[in-house]
Amino acid sequence: MKRIALLPEGTVSHEAVSYLFGNEPVQLQYYKLISDVFLSTVNGKSDYSVIPIENTIEGSVSLHMDWLVHEVNLPMQVEWVYPSIQNLIGTREEFMDKDGEIDLSKITKVLSHPVAMAQCQQFIKKYTPAAEQESVNSTVEAIEQVRNNQGKGWAAIGTTLGAAKYGLDILARRVTDHSNNFTRFVLIGPEKLQLSKSATQWKTSILVSLPEDFPGALHQVLSAFAWRRINLSRIESRPTKKKLGNYYFYIDVLESMESVLLPAAIEEIEALGCQVRVLGCYPSFTYEELEN
Numbered sequence: 177m178k179r180i181a182l183l184p185e186g187t188v189s190h191e192a193v194s195y196l197f198g199n200e201p202v203q204l205q206y207y208k209l210i211s212d213v214f215l216s217t218v219n220g221k222s223d224y225s226v227i228p229i230e231n232t233i234e235g236s237v238s239l240h241m242d243w244l245v246h247e248v249n250l251p252m253q254v255e256w257v258y259p260s261i262q263n264l265i266g267t268r269e270e271f272m273d274k275d276g277e278i279d280l281s282k283i284t285k286v287l288s289h290p291v292a293m294a295q296c297q298q299f300i301k302k303y304t305p306a307a308e309q310e311s312v313n314s315t316v317e318a319i320e321q322v323r324n325n326q327g328k329g330w331a332a333i334g335t336t337l338g339a340a341k342y343g344l345d346i347l348a349r350r351v352t353d354h355s356n357n358f359t360r361f362v363l364i365g366p367e368k369l370q371l372s373k374s375a376t377q378w379k380t381s382i383l384v385s386l387p388e389d390f391p392g393a394l395h396q397v398l399s400a401f402a403w404r405r406i407n408l409s410r411i412e413s414r415p416t417k418k419k420l421g422n423y424y425f426y427i428d429v430l431e432s433m434e435s436v437l438l439p440a441a442i443e444e445i446e447a448l449g450c451q452v453r454v455l456g457c458y459p460s461f462t463y464e465e466l467e468n
């Protein structure tokens with residue numbers, strides 16, 4: 177049975193991985209910190225790690241992208257998209273007014289994972305204007321802390337699954353600032369992953385480092401894709417962490433390494449003096465493709 181490392185039970189990651197595997201039997205291993213999720217697969221304690229990498233509202237999850245690039249060398253084996261439905265969670269009685277209605281302005285502190293918190297900023301400002309905000313390691317850690325500090329006016333942003341796990345109430349449902357809020361997840365691990373479902377789209381993620389003092393290098397890199405009519409779905413620059421002002425480019429290509437075109441494009445880019453590292457070539461599932 178595949179051993180899957182992920183953030184704790186009741187997180188969005190937990191919901192997402194259950195959606196990916198459906199009825200396929202897998203052994204889930206929960207870790208409090210995303211760094212321990214990565215390290216579990218690096219150290220062979222699990223076969224794959226579940227890593228959230230991008231969100232509709234927040235964009236790239238930089239911390240996780242940086243771990244993927246700088247700290248580990250495990251290929252991406254599958255990508256899928258799952259909706260991040262966040263709720264405001266706490267103990268009802270703490271926020272009741274004299275008419276028995278919930279008064280969210282009584283909330284003194286809102287806790288969540290920073291990415292989940294960022295998805296709900298307008299809601300927090302509007303309905304809990306006096307609340308302090310505190311970032312924790314996962315949405316479930318936030319729920320746990322609220323449960324352990326009852327009576328202080330604290331509330332968490334997290335999933336209904338997490339609220340049920342800790343026996344707390346949903347104070348407000350679907351509190352993200354945009355309803356179309358999805359997170360892109362990847363499974364990383366040394367072995368290819370066999371899934372019972374198949375995706376229509378394959379992707380390849382690459383890192384390109386440009387040579388120094390080469391005017392127009394990025395333009396030439398992009399033209400290697402452009403003239404072959406290879407579609408890119410994301411390009412992003414991130415610091416190399418070696419020297420101020422040095423960046424590499426993270427590029428998602430809508431093409432498999434099995435195609436004739438992509439290896440040729442990479443060869444052309446390398447011939448320009450760029451370094452290319454392939455982070456993975458994997459099936460990319462839409463939310464709908466994984467249904468049923």
Ligand SMILES: O=C(O)C(=O)C[C@]1(C(=O)O)C=C[C@@H](O)C=C1
Nearest residue numbers: 187188189228260289291314315
């Ligand atoms: O804390 C969780 O529930 C997670 O699964 C982590 C995470 C993230 O790291 O981006 C995943 C998706 C969410 O939208 C918010 C948080």
